[in-house]
Amino acid sequence: MELILRDTLRRQLQKAKLQEISYSQKQILLIEDLLSLNYLEMRENIQLTEEINLNPIVREVTESLMVLSKKENVNLEVSVPESNTIIIGEPNDLRRGLSNLIENAIKYNKDGGDVKVELSKNEDETKISIKDNGLGIEDIHIARLSERFYRVDPEDSKKKGGTGLGLSIVKHIARRHNAELKISSRVGEGTQATIIFKNQ
Secondary structure, three states, X not given: OHHHHHHHHHHHHHXXXXXXXXXXXXXXXXXXXXXXXXXXXXXXXXXXXXXXXXXXXXXXXXXXXXXXXXXXXXXXXXXXOOOOOEEEOOHHHHHHHHHHHHHHHHHOOOOOOEEEXXXXXXXXXXXXXXXXXXXXXXXHHHOOOOOOOOOOOHHHHHXXXXXXXXXXXXXXXXXHOOEEEEEEEEOOOEEEEEEEEEOO
């Protein structure tokens, strides 16, 4: 009897410790996201001057999330133009924003779903679009998705490790690049997030 009680107590202590670690990790992520937002807001009016090629950035970020996509049983694909796609921008900010969008498309997808990342350009615009065929989002939520701490499903977001700041960060990154973040979705069909850059 004493051995059973000891074993039960040990399991309870291990569970409490794991919950404590998980909570600490979430708090660290929240602090990091808040600092990122503050940094972006402070630098929003500083003019960008560096010419960058989006092709390798889009490829690298997508490839870095292949492990997550396999874990979630989601098929992840990327498509970029053969010729270089040059914009004026900040590479690390763009990596962060793109990573946030692709992670969302993977984590909030269905089992066996698809995510397609596409970089395209024409005479007027350059676009990075992330399209999934997951559960989709109701229209009433779309306009508020980039608000700080706004969640469509708070409990589900917490389970998946979200801070509620990801899309707000992406919006500020887009704004800093004089670009626009557009999100469209249909319940049962999926969601598409697109960053649209005006060509210089």
